[in-house]
Amino acid sequence: MTRVVLVPGALALLREYAGLEDPVAELRAACLGAVGWLGTDVTVLADRQGERVAAYLLAATERGGAEASYLVVGNGSAMRTERAPGHLDERSSAFDEALGASLRAGRPEVDAELARELWASVDGIAQLRRSGELGPATVDYDDAPFGVQYWVMRWQA
Amino acid sequence: MTLRLGRHEFADDATLMMAIVNRTPDSFYDRGATWAEDKAFERVALVAAQGAEMVDIGGIKAAPGVEISEAEEKARVIDFVARVRESFPDLVISVDTWRASVGAAACAAGADVLNDAWGGADPELVDAAAAGGAAIVCTHTGGVTPRTRPYRIEYDDVVAAAIADTVAYAERAIAAGVPRESVVIDPAHDFGKNTFHSLEVTRRLGEMVATGYPVLVSLSNKDFVGETLDRPVGERLVGTLAATSVCALAGARIYRVHEVVETRQTVDMVWSIAGRRPPRRAIRGLQ
Known part of the structure; x- marks a missing residue:
């Protein structure tokens, strides 16, 4: 059996960026819950910033079990609203909808060029695609609270 | 080291707002606005709601004027302390007095701190504390x-x-039995100082912080601010907050203030710049 978790690469999750109040408390809880479900040995699929998020989440969770485990760090576009980091791009909703649907189905499909234009972080997701079909996802989080599309999903294959 | 103020303890990186509450008819800033007991009590309720951790209750204005007897000072302060103690159990109550007899009565009524603005003029005040x-x-x-x-x-x-002088006074207090973690020092801007002295004390406050004793600063609307900027009482808030920033950067822990909200924001901002306090809520660029 293989367990796979997807979390977003939000730097607000990192301890070094903690404020007195947590702006991503709900997302953090979902991430910690999902990562805690992984086995002891975890392979991380992420870009360099995503690796830091993964390292934080792995250090912050106690895990057991010998299942092959993957932690994927990636997220949708960062242009969902006028207040989003990349401002509003009308294409972002459709992009996130399509990427989200493919993830839910366990067959990630990424338009790498459009992802780059819409500031989506998909390196880890693209790596995940190469590992074959995952089956339907359990969705723990699906929202874009700051104009950036976040998902927390789990697959067991 | 934990700061212990009577019934209350604070972490060694905490900053505290000490709101001035005058039970006087003639203090320089409020000019008797809280002379009536109910007005003073309303001020306590206001500053508590504004987040002040402490109140500093005084019955005699600092400047020269009509002599106030011990009995009169007690009449102004002691029952009021008891009333505040009962109504605001979480508030640190400081009493601004130099008289040991007033200090002892204040402690009995519920005071947590004796704020001796006059540098130990009554040698028995440490025993009262x-x-x-x-x-x-x-x-x-x-x-x-x-x-x-x-x-x-x-x-x-x-x-x-x-x-x-402040360290010698602190050591005298400790020798009298005041715990080390309950001794605070204050350079006392304007007291025994001209404006140049107060500016220098502000500029070099870090040297006082380096003694290891928690430092209190009382800057609010004082004459050294007024003379520096040529501003009358009532127009000294900006200068007060500028001086507050410098003292906060140096590490002052307690701020005796008229304006709680503005000073709290100033100190929090500087404390965060100094890397001693995280921002309240940071998401910009971190989404």
Whole structure:
């Protein structure tokens, strides 16, 4: 059996960026819950910033079990609203909808060029695609609270 | 080291707002606005709602004026302390007095701190603090008599004098039985000092912080601000907050203030710039 978790690469999750109040408390809880479900040995699929998020989440969770485990760090576009980091791009909703649907189905499909234009972080997701079909996802989080599309999903294959 | 103020304890990186509450008819800033007991009580409720951790209740204005007897000072302060203690159990109550007898009665009524703005003029005040379980604020005044203005006072080195006198006072308090974690020092801006002295004490406040004793600063709307900017009382908030910033960067822990909200924001901002306090809520660029 293989367990796979997807979390977003939000730097607000990192301890070094903690404020007195947590702006991503709900997302953090979902991430910690999902990562805690992984086995002891975890392979991380992420870009360099995503690796830091993964390292934080792995250090912050106690895990057991010998299942092959993957932690994927990636997220949708960062242009969902006028207040989003990349401002509003009308294409972002459709992009996130399509990427989200493919993830839910366990067959990630990424338009790498459009992802780059819409500031989506998909390196880890693209790596995940190469590992074959995952089956339907359990969705723990699906929202874009700051104009950036976040998902927390789990697959067991 | 944990700061212990009577019934209350604070972490060693906490900053505290000490709101001034005058039970006087003639203090320089409020000019008797809280002379009536109910008005003073309303002010306590206001500053508590604004987030002040402490109130500093005084029955005698600092400047020269009509002599106030011990009995009159007690009448102004003691029952009021008891009333505040009962209504605001979480508030640190400081009493601004130099008289040991008033200090002892204040402790019995519920005071947590004796704020001796006059630098130990009454040598028995430390005994009152020790016996009453209160903290004490040890100020530097250059040895002047209470309620006198500075007149041609000069120092070889005002900061060295302030450190020597406040540390000596602190050691006297500890010897009298006040716990080390309940002793605070205060350079006492304007007290026994001209404006140049107060500016230098502000500029070099880090040297006082380096003594290891928590430092209280009382800057609010004082004459050194007014003279520096040529502003009358009532127009000194900006200058007060500028001085507050410098003291906060140096590490002052307690701020005796008229304006709680503005000072809290200033100190929090500087404390965060200094890397001693995280931002309240940071998401910009981190989404």
